[in-house]
Amino acid sequence: xxxxxxxxxxxxxxxxxxxxxxxxxxxxxxxxxxxxxxxxxxxxxxxxxxxxxxxxxxxxxxxxxxxxxxxxxxxxxxxxxxxxxxxxxxxxxxxxxxxxxxxxxxxxxxxxxxxxxxxxxxxxxxxxxxxxxxxxxxxxxxxxxxxxxxxxxxxxxxxxxxxxxxxxxxxxxxxxxxxxxxxxxxxxxxxxxxxxxxxxxxxxxxxxxxxxxxxxxxxxxxxxxxxxxxxxxxxxxxxxxxxxxxxxxxxxxxxxxxxxxxxxxxxxxxxxxxxxxxxxxxxxxxxxxxxxxxxxxxxxxxxxxxxxxxxxxxxxxxxxxxxxxxxxxxxxxxxxxxxxxxxxxxxxxxxxxxxxxxxxxxxxxxxxxxxxxxxxxxxxxxxxxxxxxxxxxxxxxxxxxxxxxxxxxxxxxxxxxxxxxxxxxxxxxxxxxxxxxxxxxxxxxxxxxxxxxxxxx
Amino acid sequence: xxxxxxxxxxxxxxxxxxxxxxxxxxxxxxxxxxxxxxxxxxxxxxxxxxxxxxxxxxxxxxxxxxxxxxxxxxxxxxxxxxxxxxxxxxxxxxxxxxxxxxxxxxxxxxxxxxxxxxxxxxxxxxxxxxxxxxxx
Numbered sequence: 384x385x386x387x388x389x390x391x392x393x394x395x396x397x398x399x400x401x402x403x404x405x406x407x408x409x410x411x412x413x414x415x416x417x418x419x420x421x422x423x424x425x426x427x428x429x430x431x432x433x434x435x436x437x438x439x440x441x442x443x444x445x446x447x448x449x450x451x452x453x454x455x456x457x458x459x460x461x462x463x464x465x466x467x468x469x470x471x472x473x474x475x476x477x478x479x480x481x482x483x484x485x486x487x488x489x490x491x492x493x494x495x496x497x498x499x500x501x502x503x504x505x506x507x508x509x510x511x512x513x514x515x516x517x518x519x520x521x522x523x524x525x526x527x528x529x530x531x532x533x534x535x536x537x538x539x540x541x542x543x544x545x546x547x548x549x550x551x552x553x554x555x556x557x558x559x560x561x562x563x564x565x566x567x568x569x570x571x572x573x574x575x576x577x578x579x580x581x582x583x584x585x586x587x588x589x590x591x592x593x594x595x596x597x598x599x600x601x602x603x604x605x606x607x608x609x610x611x612x613x614x615x616x617x618x619x620x621x622x623x624x625x626x627x628x629x630x631x632x633x634x635x636x637x638x639x640x641x642x643x644x645x646x647x648x649x650x651x652x653x654x655x656x657x658x659x660x661x662x663x664x665x666x667x668x669x670x671x672x673x674x675x676x677x678x679x680x681x682x683x684x685x686x687x688x689x690x691x692x693x694x695x696x697x698x699x700x701x702x703x704x705x706x707x708x709x710x711x712x713x714x715x716x717x718x719x720x721x722x723x724x725x726x727x728x729x730x731x732x733x734x735x736x737x738x739x740x741x742x743x744x745x746x747x748x749x750x751x752x753x754x755x756x757x758x759x760x761x762x763x764x765x766x767x768x769x770x771x772x773x774x775x776x777x778x779x780x781x782x783x784x785x786x787x788x789x790x791x792x793x794x795x796x797x798x799x800x801x802x803x804x805x806x807x808x809x810x811x812x813x814x815x816x817x818x819x820x821x822x823x824x825x826x827x828x829x830x831x832x833x834x835x836x837x838x839x840x
Numbered sequence: 841x842x843x844x845x846x847x848x849x850x851x852x853x854x855x856x857x858x859x860x861x862x863x864x865x866x867x868x869x870x871x872x873x874x875x876x877x878x879x880x881x882x883x884x885x886x887x888x889x890x891x892x893x894x895x896x897x898x899x900x901x902x903x904x905x906x907x908x909x910x911x912x913x914x915x916x917x918x919x920x921x922x923x924x925x926x927x928x929x930x931x932x933x934x935x936x937x938x939x940x941x942x943x944x945x946x947x948x949x950x951x952x953x954x955x956x957x958x959x960x961x962x963x964x965x966x967x968x969x970x971x972x973x974x975x976x
Contacts, residue, residue, distance in 0.1 A: 537873035667877060668859055668884040743870035748976065749905045751869040756841055 389739070391429050392446045392582035393436060397421045400443035401832070402821055404771040406435035411656045412533060412741070416784070417774035420822020427741040430529035431583040432656050432681045433690035440833060446579045446691065449598035451605075454489055457571030459560055463553055463596065464575050465496040466634045467686045470703035471606050471693055476613065478706070484609050492560070496574065499551035500633035502722065506545045506731060508647045511675050516540045518651075518666075518674040521642055522733060523547045525584035526681035527659060529739075535663050536738030541677075544732045548636065549574065549581070553595040554730035555722060562725070571597045575605050577637075577689030580681060595730070602691045634707035637686035638700055640678070648675030655683040744783065758782040766797045774820040794820060843901040847890045849916065855891040858899045859884040862910075869903070871976070879974050882954035883910055885947055886970050890914045894967065905976065912970040919962040926952065926960070 400421045407415040407422065414428035415435060422435070422443070436444040454460040462485050469478050482493040511519050520541045522528055531538050553572050561567045574596050576582055582599045635641045643652040651674050653662045659679045665671050682688035687699040744758075745751035758779075765778035773794040775781040784790035792798050793808060793816055802808035818825060830837040843865065845858035859880050866876045883899075890897040894916025902909040919925050926948050933943020952958045957973040 537877040539873075664860055664863075665856075667863065667880060668856055669881045670856055670884060738873065740867070740870070740873070742864075742867050744868050746870060748870055752841060752903065752905065755865070755868060759841070 389426060390583055390586040391424065391426055392431050392448075392579040392586070393424060393429065393433065394445055394447050395422045395424060396443045396445055399441055401441065402774075402825070403440060403833075405438045405440060406444060407771055407776045409434045409438050410776065411660055412530070413776050413780050415776065416789075417771075417820055419819065420825055427739075428533060430526050430533055430681075431578075431580040432526040432530070433579040434656060436579065436690045446576075446582055446601060448576075448582065448601040448604070449573070451488070451600060453598050454571055454573055457597070458569040459492065459565050459571065460490045461492040461494060461556060461560070461570065461572045462490040462575055462600075463494055463496050463549065463556070463572055465549065465577060465637055465686060466629065466703060466706075467577050467637055467689065467692060467699060468575055468602060468606065469706060470687060470699040471602075472609075472613075472702075474702050474705045480613075481609065484612050485605075487612060488605070488608060490573075492556075494552065494556050495629050495633070496549040496552050497629055497633040497636050499548045499555055500636045501630070502726070502731070503545055503548045503551055504632075504642075504645050507543060507642075507676070510543055510545055511647050514543075518677045519543045520677045520679060521547075523637075523642060523678065524580065524680045524682075526578070526580035526656065527679040528736065529580065529583070530656070530659065530681070531663070532736065532739040533741045534660070535667060536740045537667060538663060539736055539738050541666075542736055546731055546733055548633075550595065551726065551731055554727075555725060557595050558725045573598045573600050575600050575602050577602050577686045577692050578682065579690060602689070603693055606693050628710055631707040631710045634703060634710055638703060639680060639685040641685060643676065643678040646676040646678075649673065650676040650678065652678035652680070654680040654685055654688070656681045744786070754786045757786050761785060761792065764792070764798065765795055768797070770796075772796045791816075841903050843903075845899040845901075847887060847894075847897045847899060847912075847914070849891060849893070849895045849897070849914075852891055855888045856884055859887050862901055865901075865903070866908070871908075875974065875976075878954040879908060879910075879972075882951040882958075882972055883912075885951050886910075886912045886972070889947060889970075890916070893917060897967075907976055908974045910972045912972075913967065914969075915967045918964040918966055918968055919960070920964050922960050922962060 402417045402420045402422060404417060407417060411432060411434060412428045412430055414425045416423045416425065436446070469481055472481055485493045518541060520543060522543050522545060528542060531542060557567070557570055557572055560570050572595060574581065574585060576599050585596050585599050632645060639654045640652045643650040653659050659681065684696040684700050687703065688696040692699060743751060744754040761782040762778065765782060767778050769777040773781045773790065773796065775784050775790060781790055781795060785792055793802060799808060799813045799816065803810060803813060829835065831840060832838065843862065845861065847858060848854065862883060863876060863880045866879065887899065890912060894914035897912060897914030900911045924930050928949045929945040931943040931945035937943045948960065951972065955972040955974050959971040960968065962968040
């Protein structure tokens with residue numbers, strides 16, 4: 384397999400990061416190392432789930448996003464907003480008010496990302512009916528799709544080929560606006576994202592780039608702006624936009640169980656990335672009963688737990704449910720036949736998903752076998768404490784890094800002690816090794832570090 | 841290279857641990873995902889059999905450039921008629937157990953389907969040895 388350029392949205396701000404290992408310890412694919420005092424994300428393994436961003440105590444991990452100014456490159460500036468966005472605002476504030484404030488930010492149109500939920504729901508149900516590989520796994524959560532590519536390549540065939548609603552909605556709006564006579568190159572669709580994985584999926588890699596969405600804007604950035612506007616508003620809003628209402632189902636689609644409740648047959652929903660991994664391990668062993676459809680979400684509570692949302696995820700879920708209950712009487716959304724003239728297959732179905740296995744030691748089996756023997760040998764010496772002081776998340780991964788020539792046995796602080804004792808390593812050398820991993824002056828007294836007496840001064 | 845795992849009879853919470861460990865190893869060795877899946881399905885079935893029927897057992901996995909060789913050795917009731925046990929649908933499970941969805945009589949046939957070579961030997965009241973070979 385050739386080298387594919389895989390876009391990642393998660394970045395480390397090396398000015399802020401001080402190499403505290405929190406992110407390294409939670410990363411579900413062992414994709415983080417500490418080097419030169421900073422977290423380093425291994426591109427091949429990262430699935431953009433955002434666990435590192437959530438856990439970082441100093442906000443050193445950020446997502447690369449498009450500048451809001453970029454929307455002004457277009458005459459027609461569309462904000463594509465997922466339902467969890469409105470879930471961040473108290474329910475007294477209506478959707479119309481929220482969307483109208485969006486227009487004050489410079490957008491000319493605001494549309495809902497879940498608009499195409501019913502179309503997607505029907506297509507998915509058809510696919511469940513016809514599918515030979517059971518269970519069918521939803522494409523909704525891009526971090527899960529990437530996880531399967533990287534860590535569970537044998538389950539690739541279980542991934543459905545129906546696109547998530549946001550893709551179909553973007554295609555629909557763009558074509559609708561262009562049918563109204565607006566030149567396509569003047570329509571800019573900007574997705575307001577609750578997570579890093581959606582950014583990575585939209586910026587894409589290989590053949591699966593999204594050409595319907597022109598930019599992605601961090602939800603926390605927009606909601607901060609809106610909060611500020613709403614809190615400081617003096618006069619009442621003039622013209623509220625008229626929007627097609629989402630159905631209650633579409634409103635709750637991105638929450639846990641949102642999809643599973645509406646799919647045919649036996650369905651299951653699993654949320655939170657480590658839970659998802661545990662479940663996929665079982666699925667690989669054929670250790671789960673016959674299930675027709677699997678809804679897997681990287682975040683706890685689904686998109687309400689997205690890394691770029693503000694506020695508590697459980698409160699977000701509650702608010703969305705309240706908003707949805709006010710929509711109970713809304714008729715079901717649109718059906719595909721209503722949009723046959725607008726939507727094409729490529730707007731609704733993904734192209735082939737390639738495995739991107741990143742856990743193997745070597746492409747060549749006998750080389751991998753040799754490396755594994757060396758790893759098992761090294762594990763005889765390493766302490767098995769998984770302290771992370773070497774800059775790798777566990778003794779096992781240090782052993783792997785050594786075999787891959789990315790680390791040395793002397794990176795282990797316990798091995799250093801033994802080497803010093805046996806006079807194979809001078810203490811000056813040991814300090815240099817530690818400084819290489821943790822950065823210069825890392826061992827010096829610093830009263831301004833987090834938790835120390837002069838923190839924040 | 842050789843890996844050894846202990847399996848305790850009756851402890852269903854740990855059933856599958858050995859299979860998961862072997863799976864991780866095979867993925868690291870860059871074995872074709874389809875092959876990994878077949879081996880793991882067979883091994884998992886066999887591992888659960890020890891947990892369900894035997895007192896205890898060991899799983900020995902040998903990997904070299906030609907094949908993946910797995911031997912499951914248990915102390916347990918043994919299998920009185922192996923040929924019969926190899927038939928699809930034959931099961932010693934009581935109707936009550938079958939009502940619960942177990943004992944479909946597909947255990948050994950399923951293992952055979954997923955590996956290149958399956959050898960079963962057994963002595964009643966002593967134990968059972970299952971050997972599975974997959975050529976690379």
